[in-house]
Amino acid sequence: MSFQPDEIDFAILRALSKDATISAGALGRRLDLSQPATWRRIRRLEQEGIIAGRRVALDAEALGFGVTVFLGIKLATKGRVSLDDFERAIAAIPEVQSVQHVLGLYDYRVRVVARDIADFERVLRRRMMSLPGVGNIEANVLLSEEQLPGPLQ
Template sequence: MIDLDETDRAILRALARDAGQSAGALGRALGLSQPATWRRVRRLHDGGAVRGRRVVVDPAALGFGVTVFLGVKLATRGRVSLEDFERAATAIPEVQTVQHVLGLFDYRLRVVARDIADFERVLRRRILTLPGVGQVEANVLLSEERRPGPL
């Protein structure tokens, strides 16, 4: 774990809002010089507090109007490895996230589709044929009030 002071936290908040801003612009906003800001950002990267930059794409704007969360319980853990399931699930383009979870289901998948008919196609032809799939429960996203952001 990396030790953070208040300036480091301010840098992280600013980068979470706009990861593409330059060290100079970031420094001006925080009252730091460009070299001092760059050194702090580099330290945050090297220490593992920052892992890359991200572009947030709006699925609906690209024609993917349906998001479904799937709970997946594996039928036979002994015959299929978790890695086999994860590898196969992450290879499906419509599957946005694969989360190994503790609870009623073994995995939680976030799946996007153009519409319900498209989701049914993905479910039948791709997800239900994944290695080891047993029980599947679907929850359709109605609205999302808060997207992931800074801690």
């Protein structure tokens, strides 16, 4: 039978999703668990694949990247260009933060950061539009973003 997280596991997941750097001891004190018991639960959640990793969240604006743009990219002809070739080429662009292969009007959804609009235009013209197989690109500039806790509230 497969592993089913309990309420304590969900409390651990909620806490780690807010602060992945919290120690097992500090987390255990919050949940009235010992440090070893908390650590074992975290380790089990990792082994079961529920915790897929821990990441550092960087503030792009604080690093000088004040513009975020979401691109919808439609490939011209899927048969002539390998999706793998396109994905390798777009992943090599430093300003690209994420690439999602999607179903719908566009083939890919891409998150790009740039220093300003002029910098984004440079990235778009020199890098994005020259990618193998690109047919159509739609850009949406991010105005604001709110991080939501997701389904674990």
